[in-house]
Amino acid sequence: xxxxxxxxxxxxxxxxxxxxxxxxxxxxxxxxxxxxxxxxxxxxxxxxxxxxxxxxxxxxxxxxxxxxxxxxxxxxxxxxxxxxxxxxxxxxxxxxxxxxxxxxxxxxxxxxxxxxxxxxxxxxxxxxxxxxxxxxxxxxxxxxxxxxxxxxxxxxxxxxxxxxxxxxxxxxxxxxxxxxxxxxxxxxxxxxxxxxxxxxxxxxxxxxxxxxxxxxxxxxxxxxxxxxxxxxxxxxxxxxxxxxxxxxxxxxxxxxxxxxxxxxxxxxxxxxxxxxxxxxxxxxxxxxxxxxxxxxxxxxxxxxxxxxxxxxxxxxxxxxxxxxxxxxxxxxxxxxxxxxxxxxxxxxxxxxxxxxxxxxxxxxxxx
Amino acid sequence: xxxxxxxxxxxxxxxxxxxxxxxxxxxxxxxxxxxxxxxxxxxxxxxxxxxxxxxxxxxxxxxxxxxxxxxxxxxxxxxxxxxxxxxxxxxxxxxxxxxxxxxxxxxxxxxxxxxxxxxxxxxxxxxxxxxxxxxxxxxxxxxxxxxxxxxxxxxxxxxxxxxxxxxxxxxxxxxxxxxxxxxxxxxxxxxxxxxxxxxxxxxxxxxxxxxxxxxxxxxxxxxxxxxxxxxxxxxxxxxxxxxxxxxxxxxxxxxxxxxxxxxxxxxxxxxxxxxxxxxxxxxxxxxxxxxxxxxxxxxxxxxxxxxxxxxxxxxxxxxxxxxxxxxxxxxxxxxxxxxxxxxxxxxxxxxxxxxxxxxxxxxxxxxxxxxxxxxxxxxxxxxxxxxxxxxxxxxxxxxxxxxxxxxxxxxxxxxxxxxxxxxxxxxxxxxxxxxxxxxxxxxxxxxxxxxxxxxxxxxxxxxxxxxxxxxxxxxxxxxxxxxxxxxxxxxxxxxxxxx
Numbered sequence: 001x002x003x004x005x006x007x008x009x010x011x012x013x014x015x016x017x018x019x020x021x022x023x024x025x026x027x028x029x030x031x032x033x034x035x036x037x038x039x040x041x042x043x044x045x046x047x048x049x050x051x052x053x054x055x056x057x058x059x060x061x062x063x064x065x066x067x068x069x070x071x072x073x074x075x076x077x078x079x080x081x082x083x084x085x086x087x088x089x090x091x092x093x094x095x096x097x098x099x100x101x102x103x104x105x106x107x108x109x110x111x112x113x114x115x116x117x118x119x120x121x122x123x124x125x126x127x128x129x130x131x132x133x134x135x136x137x138x139x140x141x142x143x144x145x146x147x148x149x150x151x152x153x154x155x156x157x158x159x160x161x162x163x164x165x166x167x168x169x170x171x172x173x174x175x176x177x178x179x180x181x182x183x184x185x186x187x188x189x190x191x192x193x194x195x196x197x198x199x200x201x202x203x204x205x206x207x208x209x210x211x212x213x214x215x216x217x218x219x220x221x222x223x224x225x226x227x228x229x230x231x232x233x234x235x236x237x238x239x240x241x242x243x244x245x246x247x248x249x250x251x252x253x254x255x256x257x258x259x260x261x262x263x264x265x266x267x268x269x270x271x272x273x274x275x276x277x278x279x280x281x282x283x284x285x286x287x288x289x290x291x292x293x294x295x296x297x298x299x300x301x302x303x304x305x306x307x308x309x310x311x312x313x314x315x316x317x318x319x320x321x322x323x324x325x326x327x328x329x330x331x332x333x334x335x336x337x338x339x340x341x342x343x344x345x346x347x348x349x350x351x352x353x354x355x356x357x358x359x360x361x362x363x364x365x366x367x
Numbered sequence: 368x369x370x371x372x373x374x375x376x377x378x379x380x381x382x383x384x385x386x387x388x389x390x391x392x393x394x395x396x397x398x399x400x401x402x403x404x405x406x407x408x409x410x411x412x413x414x415x416x417x418x419x420x421x422x423x424x425x426x427x428x429x430x431x432x433x434x435x436x437x438x439x440x441x442x443x444x445x446x447x448x449x450x451x452x453x454x455x456x457x458x459x460x461x462x463x464x465x466x467x468x469x470x471x472x473x474x475x476x477x478x479x480x481x482x483x484x485x486x487x488x489x490x491x492x493x494x495x496x497x498x499x500x501x502x503x504x505x506x507x508x509x510x511x512x513x514x515x516x517x518x519x520x521x522x523x524x525x526x527x528x529x530x531x532x533x534x535x536x537x538x539x540x541x542x543x544x545x546x547x548x549x550x551x552x553x554x555x556x557x558x559x560x561x562x563x564x565x566x567x568x569x570x571x572x573x574x575x576x577x578x579x580x581x582x583x584x585x586x587x588x589x590x591x592x593x594x595x596x597x598x599x600x601x602x603x604x605x606x607x608x609x610x611x612x613x614x615x616x617x618x619x620x621x622x623x624x625x626x627x628x629x630x631x632x633x634x635x636x637x638x639x640x641x642x643x644x645x646x647x648x649x650x651x652x653x654x655x656x657x658x659x660x661x662x663x664x665x666x667x668x669x670x671x672x673x674x675x676x677x678x679x680x681x682x683x684x685x686x687x688x689x690x691x692x693x694x695x696x697x698x699x700x701x702x703x704x705x706x707x708x709x710x711x712x713x714x715x716x717x718x719x720x721x722x723x724x725x726x727x728x729x730x731x732x733x734x735x736x737x738x739x740x741x742x743x744x745x746x747x748x749x750x751x752x753x754x755x756x757x758x759x760x761x762x763x764x765x766x767x768x769x770x771x772x773x774x775x776x777x778x779x780x781x782x783x784x785x786x787x788x789x790x791x792x793x794x795x796x797x798x799x800x801x802x803x804x805x806x807x808x809x810x811x812x813x814x815x816x817x818x819x820x821x822x823x824x825x826x827x828x829x830x831x832x833x834x835x836x837x838x839x840x841x842x843x844x845x846x847x848x849x850x851x852x853x854x855x856x857x858x859x860x861x862x863x864x865x866x
Contacts, residue, residue: 016688019681021630022644026849027622027837220686221628247631317624367619367853 020254022245023202025222028318032365035307035345036328038356042073046082047346047353049128049228053088057348058210058280059353065094065106065204068344073353077106084148087129087137090168095137097126100148103139103167108171118174120167125150128228130188137167138177138194140184152273154183154227154230155200156263158253164196164207177205178215186228190218190237191314197226197239204229204239204316218316224308225274227334232311234360236319241308242334243274249313276332277349280306305331305349320365322356330354369723371434373398374527374560375451381414388414389582391428392833396558401549403561403569406579407602407861408657408826412562415579416529419560420452421445432527451520452529453513461505465491465498465515469522488757494518495551510541517548521557528552528559532658534568546572564656566598566865578602597864601859603828616852620838622749623647625686626789626820629668632680637663639844640680645789645822650815651834655844656864660844661824662707665791669704670697671712672696682808684789698730703782707794707824713778720759720777721748723766724819727781751780756806772803779810789812796830808834828857840864 010016025031046062057068058076060083066073077094085097089190092177093108116123125142132138132314141170144161146154153159167174178184182200189195193206195218202222205215224241232238252272262271269275272285284304307324324330324347331349337356338344345354376394380387382551391409396402404412417423421439423629429436432448439445442452459468466487468481487500491685496514508840520528530549534542535634549559549572563569566821569576573590578601585601627645632638636659645651655661666672670691682689684700691697694704706712725744729736736743755776760767766777775795782790792811796804811834815821825831831838838855840848840863848863 014679015681015690019631019679021642021681023628023630024644024846026642026644026839026846027625027646030849123854135785221683316623347647367851 003276018254019356020247020250021251022247023221025223029223029310029321031323031325032321033325033328034322034356034361034364035309035324035330035333035354038330038354040321041068041344041353041355044073046353047348047351048082048084048087049095050344050346050353051086051088052337052338052344053090054094054339055342056108056335057085057339058088058094060074060082060084064090065096068353079104079106085126085129087131089131090135092230095129095169097123097129097139100105100125100127102126103129103137103171113169113172114175115165115167115172118167118176118312121163121165121176121179123165127184128333130186132194135169137165137169138187138189139165139167140187140196141165142183142185142199151183151185151199152268152271152275153263156253156259156273157198159183162198164194183234185226185242186230186239188229188231190226190231190235195237195316196231197229199227199242199343200224202226202245202287204312219310219312221319222310224306226310228336230336230338233338235314237312238336238338238343239310240333240336241306241310242276242332244303244306244308246274246304248272249274262343275349276334277303277329278331307331307333307349308348309333309336309343309345320362322361370397370618372396372431373400374432375429375431376415376419376436377429377431379430380416380426381416381418381423387412387582389418389579392579392582392584394577394584394587396560397574398526398537398558399553399556401553401559401561401572403573403576404579405563405566405598405602406575406585407567409581410579410602411642412579413531414582416452417532418588419450419527420529421450422452423839434497446523448531450528451523451525451781452531453516453520454531454554454619459512463502463504464500465502465507466500467503468515470502470521471519479758485865488772490522494521496548508541513545514548517552519755521552521555523580525557525599527558527560529562531562531563531669533561534563534565536831542568543648564865566595566660570595570598580604595862599858599861600622610849610854616836619852620649620815621648622837623818623820626684626688627668627822628681628683629664630681630683631665632664632682633658634667634672635679636682637844641845642842643839643846644734645820647788647820648815648818649836650811650821650834651719651824651836652779652831653822653841654831654838654864657826659841659864661841662793664841665704665793665822665824668697669702669791671692671706673703675827691778695730695733698785699733700787701786703785703787703790705778705782705790705792705795707797708842709774709778714766714774714781717760717765719763719765720757720769721745721751721762723777723785724748724751724780731785734785747784751784754785755780755810770799770803772806775799775803775807776810779807779826783814787819788823789820791824793824793864794826795823796827828860831860832857 011018045060049060051058059066063079067076081098083096084100087095089108091109094106098288102116109346124144125148127142127148128140129257130138141163145354160182162184163179164176164177164187177271181198185199186197203220204218207215224244226238227242229237229239303326307330309322311319313319330347331352333345334348344354373397374396379392380390381634421442447725466483469487484500577587578585626647629643632641653661667674671694673692721744725747757773757776838850839846
């Protein structure tokens with residue numbers, strides 16, 4: 001009752017959630033051009049994920065798994081359907097998610113093991129897989145009603161049916177680690193707990209040590225929508241954010257009637273919603289990226305699409321961040337893998353596999 | 368232009384408490400000239416023009432009008448000599464009409480309002496000023512108020528009009544109108560001195576530009592020979608090792624947790640969609656020119672200014688939205704604001720050092736200390752006098768009897784006794800002696816080393832660069848740039864701060 005009155009008061013006075021504000025890019029999140037300046041390793045057809053076994057980098061591109069060699073990318077495996085998530089198994093082989101509805105082990109000691117449900121919970125939009133130290137898989141499922149490529153629909157319908165599963169390849173067992181999430185997009189073991197990206201709540205939370213029924217946030221109030229998260233060399237994690245929050249989108253998310261009509265009447269590319277790339281047509285809604293001061297587009301200019309990777313330390317504090325700004329092209333970064341001192345990224349916006357030198361980036365950002 | 372300057376200053380020097388505000392400044396203003404004076408905060412622009420306008424007097428040097436040495440002792444004297452100053456905040460009486468303001472001080476014993484209105488109407492029309500003489504001044508917009516100020520100056524037969532930040536509160540349309548007025552004054556042979564932080568405007572409207580730095584004349588040249596970079600270089604080109612603040616930082620502290628997040632904050636005309644973060648374990652310097660909205664932003668954060676519900680944005684402390692109506696609520700949440708105006712807002716001048724510090728503690732404890740305990744006050748006072756090295760005969764000395772530096776330490780102690788997690792220092796070394804500056808900086812650095820989130824608002828670039836781990840530059844009501852201490856240069860910061 002009191003909460004309802006307070007919510008009504010906030011809405012009336014434009015406070016609290018109704019203030020419609022977004023966190024700022026400053027401190028360790030200060031923008032740079034490191035993703036934009038990263039080396040383009042390859043431009044692919046339909047890249048979805050990147051993974052590494054520590055020595056080699058593998059890329060999921062449509063139905064194919066490609067291996068990165070000095071002379072380019074080579075197909076090492078072909079699946080029955082589009083791959084939506086990829087992970088390298090410690091004893092060889094891959095774990096792949098096919099069309100978001102099935103997780104399958106291809107090659108290695110557990111070849112042929114597959115899951116399409118855990119108990120009564122059927123998979124629907126598996127978008128990330130990571131392998132824990134003991135070989136278990138951590139799998140995130142964005143929505144029970146929308147497919148992986150319908151993430152925009154899920155955001156605009158305020159989806160909260162995301163789940164995280166733990167699968168054991170050794171015996172085929174599985175269990176639900178968390179459910180009712182606002183679009184789970186990435187889960188991985190960091191230290192003794194599992195960190196999960198909850199995209200529509202803009203945070204990374206820790207599951208497995210929930211107190212009072214609420215999982216604690218590892219890092220909160222992110223300026224973007226977090227996606228896949230993978231362990232980083234030296235502790236902590238790499239967190240990708242596939243799009244940015246803007247005040248306009250936050251506003252639309254509160255306007256239920258408008259949003260419903262927008263979903264019903266407009267094609268998704270023209271929605272007032274985040275995008276993986278932008279500038280394709282004048283019909284796209286403007287989102288304030290035209291913010292210029294002294295003729296220069298300023299770092300805080302909120303664009304429709306963006307490239308962002310955040311380096312978190314073992315406590316979840318942001319150490320530094322890598323960006324492709326409004327005027328860049330390497331946008332929609334949704335997957336990262338660290339291998340041989342380099343960070344490999346998948347930019348969904350322009351379907352590129354990118355690589356950048358981590359030591360050089362740290363020298364530039366941390367001095 | 369004739370060869371005799373309309374106004375000339377020779378070796379002008381003015382000291383406040385022995386500290387020179389301007390020193391050996393030469394300045395000439397030709398008839399019908401628009402001359403801009405630029406410089407960062409504290410460069411001496413205001414002091415120089417106040418001398419011309421008779422608000423303060425020269426300690427040494429000469430002031431000449433039309434080649435004759437003069438020494439105006441009051442603004443009235445200056446006005447009689449033909450020098451008028453239009454201040455940023457208008458000096459009009461808001462409850463009087465335009466005509467009454469124009470003729471204020473020149474009224475006859477019996478006044479016929481109708482006569483005044485007709486005279487004012489004719490005069491305003493002659494200037495082509497579109498202002499209704501019967502309108503009440505409080506109902507006029509900023510541009511029209513300025514028109515009335517200018518008209519008043521012209522009515523008093525001013526040959527030299529000094530404008531102090533005239534465009535700060537004007538809209539773009541009003542600015543255009545204002546500049547048309549300035550050109551019209553110039554065509555009438557009136558000389559104009561234009562003080563502004565808006566560099567583009569100064570470059571655009573001036574015939575000549577004079578740059579002052581640290582109270583000294585740096586350069587005077589024709590505006591066409593200046594560009595933005597040259598002006599900025601002249602404004603800031605000082606040797607940092609020569610300042611009392613010492614060298615800039617070579618190593619910065621790592622960023623801790625985000626303590627404060629200001630998101631899209633709006634507050635009247637001063638704070639416009641401002642966003643910034645402050646992190647634990649770091650000193651965050653906030654630089655900006657006067658009027659950039661730094662103090663207002665942080666006063667809203669600390670609850671010193673009440674935020675009206677009509678204004679937007681959010682302030683999050685440790686991720687929790689907060690909105691304070693009084694400073695005490697902020698104090699209880701661990702925010703301390705050390706004011707820039709210590710004599711008015713910082714302490715009770717007739718109370719002792721110990722009592723002042725103890726009052727700071729009571730603000731935090733509120734209900735837990737319903738009564739003033741003299742013994743506890745003495746104990747707390749002695750502890751903080753020792754800790755911050757306040758130089759006084761004893762804890763019972765009244766705050767007003769201390770030097771500026773020691774008064775500032777008392778204000779700081781009053782804040783630190785509350786054990787805050789976020790401490791905001793607004794101009795912490797303004798008006799304090801050189802020895803106290805390094806002590807205050809050591810206190811600030813010590814707080815950051817303890818893991819506290821520290822904000823230092825300063826108008827003085829060497830101070831910001833010497834003490835900050837990261838520097839936020841604010842301009843026109845919002846943070847426009849951020850630099851780490853290692854990448855910042857005076858030119859970069861000033862370039863971002865001016866508009």
